[in-house]
Amino acid sequence: MMPRTNHAQPTISGLLANDLASDEKARLFGGLEAFVNGDDTAANYHALASKWPRFWPHPIDDGGTPNGLNWSPHAQALFLDYRDKLRKVWEGDSEARLSSVLAYLLGIIRIDELMSGEYVLDVDAAWFGRELDATYRAWQSLKQSHSQATMEPRSMAFPLWRLGSLTYLPRTDFEKALWLLCQENWRARVCGRCKRYFIADKAAQRYCSTRCYGEAKRGQRLAWWNKAGKIKRIQRKFVRSRQGRTEARRQKSRVRGSR
Numbered sequence: 001m002m003p004r005t006n007h008a009q010p011t012i013s014g015l016l017a018n019d020l021a022s023d024e025k026a027r028l029f030g031g032l033e034a035f036v037n038g039d040d041t042a043a044n045y046h047a048l049a050s051k052w053p054r055f056w057p058h059p060i061d062d063g064g065t066p067n068g069l070n071w072s073p074h075a076q077a078l079f080l081d082y083r084d085k086l087r088k089v090w091e092g093d094s095e096a097r098l099s100s101v102l103a104y105l106l107g108i109i110r111i112d113e114l115m116s117g118e119y120v121l122d123v124d125a126a127w128f129g130r131e132l133d134a135t136y137r138a139w140q141s142l143k144q145s146h147s148q149a150t151m152e153p154r155s156m157a158f159p160l161w162r163l164g165s166l167t168y169l170p171r172t173d174f175e176k177a178l179w180l181l182c183q184e185n186w187r188a189r190v191c192g193r194c195k196r197y198f199i200a201d202k203a204a205q206r207y208c209s210t211r212c213y214g215e216a217k218r219g220q221r222l223a224w225w226n227k228a229g230k231i232k233r234i235q236r237k238f239v240r241s242r243q244g245r246t247e248a249r250r251q252k253s254r255v256r257g258s259r
């Protein structure tokens with residue numbers, strides 16, 4: 001039998017945004033939004049851990065226990081480092097998108113490979129140094145209490161012979177969601193009103209919610225009214241001073257006429 005020539009798209013489920021059921025995609029994007037908007041508090045960290053257990057970015061082994069340190073209280077610094085790096089990618093920071101930071105977030109390279117600084121296309125050295133330092137400190141804060149901690153082997157970028165392309169095989173919901181967002185990267189937005197990170201449904205969407213949209217519109221109207229009011233006040237002042245001058249001239253001529 002002749003080998004079949006295959007021009008079809010890869011069919012490994014869960015990889016392509018268009019192949020994913022809409023409710024699963026909404027769930028993944030919901031988790032990613034919760035992750036990127038997480039604050040610095042322990043309470044928020046615990047809430048994320050209980051609501052999104054499969055969103056820990058890259059599995060951490062605790063000396064032989066797989067996933068033993070995912071969402072551990074001792075791994076909060078690592079979460080904050082992931083979150084901050086994700087925010088930079090989200091905001092369109094070209095250094096974050098072009099350096100190995102994105103590859104690290106997707107789990108394509110491991111933490112030690114990020115640290116070696118070899119997996120880099122073109123990046124500002126000072127910027128990259130700060131990122132490496134932040135990740136190093138976060139990892140060390142976990143190692144202090146768990147010296148046996150290791151990050152499990154990476155996700156795979158797998159070559160497909162028939163398609164002549166690479167296929168990415170994510171392990172966690174975080175990696176899956178971020179990969180989906182890479183494919184629809186125009187949707188990664190920061191709200192023009194409350195500065196919340198959100199995933200837009202439409203290209204023109206600038207606000208995270210109808211509430212922020214409404215508040216922004218009210219703010220614009222108020223600014224317009226204030227501006228319009230200022231112009232009116234200037235006009236009134238001008239008219240009054242002109243009327244004043246005319247009245248003064250009239251009185252002067254009246255005085256002259258009565259002499």
Ligand SMILES: [Zn+2]
Binds near residue numbers: 196
């Ligand atoms: Zn908003």
